[in-house]
Amino acid sequence: MHGTLKGKHFISLRDWSNEQIDLLLDTSADLKRKHYMDVTTNYLPNKTIFLMFFEQSTRTRNSMEAGIAQLGGHANFLDTSTMQISHGEVAKDTAVILSSFGHGIACRYCDWGIGNKYITDMAKHSSRPIMNLQCDLYHPMQGVADLLTIKEKFPGGTKNIKISIIWAYATSHKKPVSVPLTQTLLFPRYGMDVTLAYPKGFELPDWVIEEAKENARIHGGSFKITNNMDDAFKDADIVIPKNWGSWSGKNPDVDINDFKDWKCTEEKMALAKDNVYYMHALPADRGNEVEDSVIDGHHSIVYQEAENRLHTAKAVMALTL
Numbered sequence: 001m002h003g004t005l006k007g008k009h010f011i012s013l014r015d016w017s018n019e020q021i022d023l024l025l026d027t028s029a030d031l032k033r034k035h036y037m038d039v040t041t042n043y044l045p046n047k048t049i050f051l052m053f054f055e056q057s058t059r060t061r062n063s064m065e066a067g068i069a070q071l072g073g074h075a076n077f078l079d080t081s082t083m084q085i086s087h088g089e090v091a092k093d094t095a096v097i098l099s100s101f102g103h104g105i106a107c108r109y110c111d112w113g114i115g116n117k118y119i120t121d122m123a124k125h126s127s128r129p130i131m132n133l134q135c136d137l138y139h140p141m142q143g144v145a146d147l148l149t150i151k152e153k154f155p156g157g158t159k160n161i162k163i164s165i166i167w168a169y170a171t172s173h174k175k176p177v178s179v180p181l182t183q184t185l186l187f188p189r190y191g192m193d194v195t196l197a198y199p200k201g202f203e204l205p206d207w208v209i210e211e212a213k214e215n216a217r218i219h220g221g222s223f224k225i226t227n228n229m230d231d232a233f234k235d236a237d238i239v240i241p242k243n244w245g246s247w248s249g250k251n252p253d254v255d256i257n258d259f260k261d262w263k264c265t266e267e268k269m270a271l272a273k274d275n276v277y278y279m280h281a282l283p284a285d286r287g288n289e290v291e292d293s294v295i296d297g298h299h300s301i302v303y304q305e306a307e308n309r310l311h312t313a314k315a316v317m318a319l320t321l
C-alpha cells in the first residue's frame with residue numbers, strides 16, 4: 001500500500017481497496033492488544049468527532065463514544081431530532097459547519113433511498129472525513145468488525161471458507177438490508193465461498209449480486225443464491241442468519257409471516273460443519289431469528305463480533321482523522 005489514509009471518507013468498503021482494509025484490520029488487532037494491556041493509545045488528542053444519529057443504536061454509538069475517549073478525543077453525540085435538520089437544514093450546511101468545528105463527522109441514517117444520499121452529500125461538502133455508521137445501503141463498520149472476527153477464527157486464511165448469509169424471520173422491527181448487502185459484497189473479496197439465502201421477496205438489488213459474483217471471480221471464491229434455508233446451512237463453516245426487510249417492491253404480496261420457519265435452530269445448525277460458527281450483527285430477535293440455545297451456545301461468536309466493533313471503529317478513526 002502506498003500513501004496515508006488521513007482524510008479518507010469511510011462510507012462504503014467499495015471505496016477501500018483490500019490493501020487498505022487489511023491495514024485497517026492490522027491496526028484493529030494492534031489496538032485490541034493494546035486495549036487488553038491497558039496501553040494508552042492517545043492517537044486523537046484534542047480532536048472532536050460529531051456522531052449524528054437518525055436512528056437508535058447500542059453497539060455503534062457506544063463503540064464510537066468509548067473508542068474516541070480511548071483515543072484521547074472528544075465524542076459529541078447528536079440526536080438529529082434536536083438539530084435544525086428537523087427544520088429542514090440541508091446536509092451541505094450541516095457538514096460545512098460541523099467540519100469547521102471538529103475533526104470528523106459520523107452519521108447513521110437508514111431511510112431507504114435517503115440515507116446514503118445524505119451521507120454522500122455531507123462528504124461532498126465536509127472538510128473532514130465522513131464516517132458511515134449505517135445507511136440504507138452499507139454498514140461498513142459492521143463489515144470490518146465481521147471480517148476481523150472471521151480472520152481471528154480462521155488464522156490460516158479466509159479462502160474458500162463456506163459462509164452463508166441467511167434471511168431470518170423477525171418481528172422486532174424492519175431491519176435494513178445494509179448488513180447483508182455489505183457482507184455480500186465484502187466476503188467474496190476475501191476468497192470465501194458465499195451463499196446468500198432468502199425466501200422469494202427478500203432479494204438484494206441486482207447490481208449487488210452482479211458485483212458479488214465479479215468479486216468472487218477476481219478473488220477465487222464463489223457466490224451462489226438459494227431460496228432453500230437447509231441448503232445454506234449444509235456444510236457451512238459460518239452461518240449468519242439475520243432478518244432484513246423487503247425493499248424491492250418486486251413482490252408486493254410477500255407476507256413475512258409465511259416465513260416463520262426461517263429460524264436458526266439447533267436442527268438447522270446440525271446441518272452445518274461440526275465446528276460451525278454462528279454470527280449476528282445484533283440486536284437479535286431471540287425466539288424468532290434464532291433459538292436462545294444457538295445464540296447462547298458454543299457455536300456462537302456474537303459477543304466477539306460485537307466487541308470487535310470497538311477495535312475496528314478505533315482503527316478507522318486512528319487512520320483517517
Ligand code: CP
Pocket residue numbers: 056057058059060061134142281282283
Ligand atoms: N450492529 C449494530 O449496528 O448495532 P446497533 O444498531 O446497536 O448500533
